[in-house]
Amino acid sequence: NAGVTQTPKFRVLKTGQSMTLLCAQDMNHEYMYWYRQDPGMGLRLIHYSVGEGTTAKGEVPDGYNVSRLKKQNFLLGLESAAPSQTSVYFCASNRGNTGELFFGEGSRLTVL
Amino acid sequence: QQQVKQSPQSLIVQKGGIPIINCAYENTAFDYFPWYQQFPGKGPALLIAIRPDVSEKKEGRFTISFNKSAKQFSLHIMDSQPGDSATYFCAAGRTGGGNKLTFGTGTQLKVEL
Numbered sequence: 001n002a003g004v005t006q007t008p009k010f011r012v013l014k015t016g017q018s019m020t021l022l023c024a025q026d027m028n029h030e031y032m033y034w035y036r037q038d039p040g041m042g043l044r045l046i047h048y049s050v051g052e053g054t055t056a057k058g059e060v061p062d063g064y065n066v067s068r069l070k071k072q073n074f075l076l077g078l079e080s081a082a083p084s085q086t087s088v089y090f091c092a093s094n095r096g097n098t099g100e101l102f103f104g105e106g107s108r109l110t111v112l
Numbered sequence: 113q114q115q116v117k118q119s120p121q122s123l124i125v126q127k128g129g130i131p132i133i134n135c136a137y138e139n140t141a142f143d144y145f146p147w148y149q150q151f152p153g154k155g156p157a158l159l160i161a162i163r164p165d166v167s168e169k170k171e172g173r174f175t176i177s178f179n180k181s182a183k184q185f186s187l188h189i190m191d192s193q194p195g196d197s198a199t200y201f202c203a204a205g206r207t208g209g210g211n212k213l214t215f216g217t218g219t220q221l222k223v224e225l
Contacts, residue, residue, distance in 0.1 A: 042217040101156075
C-alpha cells in the first residue's frame with residue numbers, strides 16, 4: 001500500500017521555467033492538499049481539493065495553480081518559477097470525515 | 113497572520129526526560145488539535161490528536177493537555193528516548209470546510225543519551 005506518492009522528489013529550475021508536481025494517492029480519499037514547508041515557518045497550505053474536479057485556494061496560493069481531474073491525483077503547477085518558491089512541497093490526503101491528513105514524503109524544489 | 117503559535121523552536125533533553133512543547137491558537141472555531149511528528153527526509157505523520165471536549169489525552173508515552181479557556185494546548189513526551197528526536201508540529205483545524213489544518217512553526221527535539 002503506497003499511500004501518498006509525490007513525483008519528482010527533487011527538481012532544480014531556473015527562474016521563469018515552469019513545472020508540475022504530481023501527487024497520487026491510493027486510499028480513495030476525497031480531500032487532497034498541497035503544503036509548502038520552509039524553515040521557521042511550518043507548513044503553509046497552498047491549495048486544496050474536496051473532490052474530483054474541485055479546487056480551492058489556501059493560505060499562500062499566489063504563483064501556483066492546481067488541478068484535480070481524477071480523484072486519485074492532485075497536480076501542482078508553477079507557471080513561471082521564482083526563487084521565493086524554493087521550498088519543500090508536501091501533498092496530503094484526507095478521508096473527508098476525520099481530521100487526519102496523510103502526507104507524502106515531499107518534493108524538494110530549488111529555483112535558481 | 114499566524115493563527116497557531118508554537119514554542120520552543122528547539123529543545124534538547126536527556127534520555128528519560130519529559131520535553132514539553134506548547135501551542136496557542138486564536139480561532140475559537142477550531143475543534144481539532146493534532147500533533148504531527150516528522151523525521152528528516154520524511155513527511156509529517158499524525159502522532160496524537162484531541163478535540164476540545166476533553167482536557168487531556170494519552171497515547172503511550174505521548175500526552176496532549178488542552179486548556180480551552182486559555183486557547184492553549186501542549187504535548188508532553190514521557191520517558192523520552194533518542195528515537196523521539198524529530199520535529200514536532202502542532203496544528204489546529206475545523207471539521208468540515210475542507211478539514212484544513214493550520215500548522216505551528218515546529219519544534220526540533222533532540223533527545224541525548
